[in-house]
Amino acid sequence: MALRLVFVVGMAGSGKSCLTGAFSEWLRQQEQDVVTVNLDPGALDLPYEPDVDVRSYVTVVDVMERYGLGPNGAMIAAADMIATYVKELEVELEALEPDLAIVDTPGQMEVFAFRPSGLFIVENLTRWPKALVYLFDACFSREPGNFVANIFLASAVYHRFFVPQAHVLTKCDLVEREDVKKMVGWSSRPKELLEALEDSLTGDRRLIARDLVRAVCRAGASFPLIPVSSTTYEGFLNLNMVLERLVAAGDRYTF
């Protein structure tokens, strides 16, 4: 067995569960031996059947009832409690002997990415190679200011986990082709993002945004976005090539 793990991370509503479901389905069609892992104790309906599911151990609704917590407190408590089941999850996962696991993370990114338990899970859920996919929601990111906010969030996530990170533009079927092109352009040619910021902002706001984008570019932080759609499977071939490079030295997972 040579397992690889791909964690799917992004803001609430950015399409993590849909991507997990659709991309794993697509990989199965390519005869890749892939399983899905759900780490979201607050998920109610998932658009896929997880092979390993943290909700076997803890759910937000249970935590609300058992400890008399509100949804906020229960979500944090449940996300933290996942960490105590990392050994059980690992045993379940390795028993399936897959070559690749797509790992869906909690709906609210911050309870996973910016609390100790999330880092603990990424570091301790098996010792196999790992990568992370950070999702840019195409509907949200087409506004240049939001695109920049997403760059900062992606940087924060990268700083937190420090595993190889791919950047994906989701929901491309929901925006115009022109908008997809525009955002992919922004991600690979910072000058175009700067121009868009110039056009959309005025005064101080423009100056500050420009300085910050320039700074991030100078630091060599690069976010080439892979446009995908979990509805049409568009872009999954490209996404897969990038992930194969990140976790399997460019090879297929299953031969």
Place this chain on the structure above:
Amino acid sequence: MALRLVFVVGMAGSGKSCLTGAFSEWLRQQEQDVVTVNLDPGALDLPYEPDVDVRSYVTVVDVMERYGLGPNGAMIAAADMIATYVKELEVELEALEPDLAIVDTPGQMEVFAFRPSGLFIVENLTRWPKALVYLFDACFSREPGNFVANIFLASAVYHRFFVPQAHVLTKCDLVEREDVKKMVGWSSRPKELLEALEDSLTGDRRLIARDLVRAVCRAGASFPLIPVSSTTYEGFLNLNMVLERLVAAGDRYTF
């Protein structure tokens, strides 16, 4: 009436509600005419009695029951629904005729800061001067990598709202004095943060962190942190001086 609004924003568990309660109490002791506004539809127990409360209009638990949603979906739906009550909230708020309103925001920062409704509320909840307080949790931020992640998040928030922003280090009573000094040093003297990163990281991770911090510093993004404690009221005098500058041209709110 000359109302000013201060929005309290930070990651889940960073101390938003405690700061809202303690700081408003302290301001009352200084004979300032202050009210509190709760914008978190998911709050169960608040450490203060909000004068204006979004839960009069919508709660996460109601949304879960009424629409059969899980906690994730209900939290997003409820946060979005707040926006439809902005007029009602404004009428309630202005009827109180305060000179200052401290506005507590939803527990999960991303459902407020990075969804359309949050921006809509900050822009449309009255036409009075506004500022934002971004919270760095001292317990989380004392690790240099987490401190950097928080800088990126604070930048993302700034880019999203573009209102004057103060940066506060919360829970200073829970960490050693040495750690407080260290973090305040990192925030005002980037060189010290770079040194801490050098010590705590190795290899590639060190190089990349260094480049990014340098870039943010070069861009003039400055995050002088105001250390506070909502338990001991330490630092509230300083926080208030900064907020008076941001929203009241350096004057007191109430004479």
